[in-house]
Amino acid sequence: MAAFVGRATKQGLLRAKPTLLNQQATFISFSSKTKKRVAWIFGSLALGGGAVVATALAQPAFASDLVLHPPHYPWNHKGLLQALDHGSIRRGYQVYKQVCAACHSMQYLCYRNLVNVIMTEEEAKAEAEEATIEDGPNENGDMYERPGKLSDHFPSPYKNEEQARAANNGAYPPDLTYIVPARHGQEDYIFSLLTGYAEPPAGVKLMEGQHYNPYFPGGAIGMAEALYNEIIEYDDGTPATQSQLAKDVVTFLRWAAEPEHDTRKLYGLRAMIICSFLLGVTYYMKRHKWSVLKTRKLAFKPPTYKK
Numbered sequence: 001m002a003a004f005v006g007r008a009t010k011q012g013l014l015r016a017k018p019t020l021l022n023q024q025a026t027f028i029s030f031s032s033k034t035k036k037r038v039a040w041i042f043g044s045l046a047l048g049g050g051a052v053v054a055t056a057l058a059q060p061a062f063a064s065d066l067v068l069h070p071p072h073y074p075w076n077h078k079g080l081l082q083a084l085d086h087g088s089i090r091r092g093y094q095v096y097k098q099v100c101a102a103c104h105s106m107q108y109l110c111y112r113n114l115v116n117v118i119m120t121e122e123e124a125k126a127e128a129e130e131a132t133i134e135d136g137p138n139e140n141g142d143m144y145e146r147p148g149k150l151s152d153h154f155p156s157p158y159k160n161e162e163q164a165r166a167a168n169n170g171a172y173p174p175d176l177t178y179i180v181p182a183r184h185g186q187e188d189y190i191f192s193l194l195t196g197y198a199e200p201p202a203g204v205k206l207m208e209g210q211h212y213n214p215y216f217p218g219g220a221i222g223m224a225e226a227l228y229n230e231i232i233e234y235d236d237g238t239p240a241t242q243s244q245l246a247k248d249v250v251t252f253l254r255w256a257a258e259p260e261h262d263t264r265k266l267y268g269l270r271a272m273i274i275c276s277f278l279l280g281v282t283y284y285m286k287r288h289k290w291s292v293l294k295t296r297k298l299a300f301k302p303p304t305y306k307k
């Protein structure tokens, strides 16, 4: 502080000899001009600080801020080197197909994406053929329907957004392909949302077709609780509890949003191994190349003049 005042007032307090008498004398000799300058500095500092505090206090509190943050769950694919649980992806696809697909589209996913991840090629072909896809126009200019192929995208349950809203009390069920990275809290949020339905607390009024979920911003969500214990039966015999269904569908949704997840981590690991090896080689080369410059000795030999 003394240095700051000293600099600001050009009095050179720090340079003064450290005797009490001397310093006192220096302070007493403040001119009125200097005093004004100090007053200006402190005045503007106080004003600036006041402005910052005022801006911070003027932030409004939104009702949507009153949202329950989901806890962090130990997902088995969250670690730096951990792959997705593929059994879980397979079960999650079953949950999506039998429960969520009634209302939610996943239009960026094709049947061919399922091959070698969720099922074999033959199974995926059979799966695609179960769906009816609108194609066309044919040579008469008409649209026609045909069984699905591997190259087809998943069909949407509704023709357009308006139809989707009309069927769900005005709420729009979003496409689920990229929903996991699209929501704050990601997997933890979707899991908590699916398992977090509760009775509305006293004082909370819901409109018709709304349900109470403390994890949804605002609390009132247009989606009814979709998962219950034993709502479906898993092909692999895993007990289909609500939390198991939610965990599996969330793992499936993470895979859908990021099918390259496992390859990305594998390549990351390879890159780290190769780069750490190269780092050692680079360090050695650097030392080697600079050794001549760094070990040279400069000597000054004063010239000798003849008298």
Ligand code: HEC
Residues within 6 Å of the ligand: 095, 096, 099, 100, 101, 102, 103, 104, 168, 171, 172, 173, 174, 179, 183, 190, 193, 194, 216, 220, 221, 222, 223, 224, 226, 227, 249
């Ligand atoms: C009966 C129809 C229906 C079913 C079945 C359904 N949902 Fe929904 N879902 C909706 C509607 C409607 C909304 C929009 C809610 C809103 O905006 O208030 C929604 C919203 C969502 C959201 C977005 C929440 C947000 O933060 O915006 C997610 C995630 C979601 N559903 C996941 C699922 C999953 C996973 C399943 C299957 C287990 C599922 N839903 C089953 C109708 C449904």
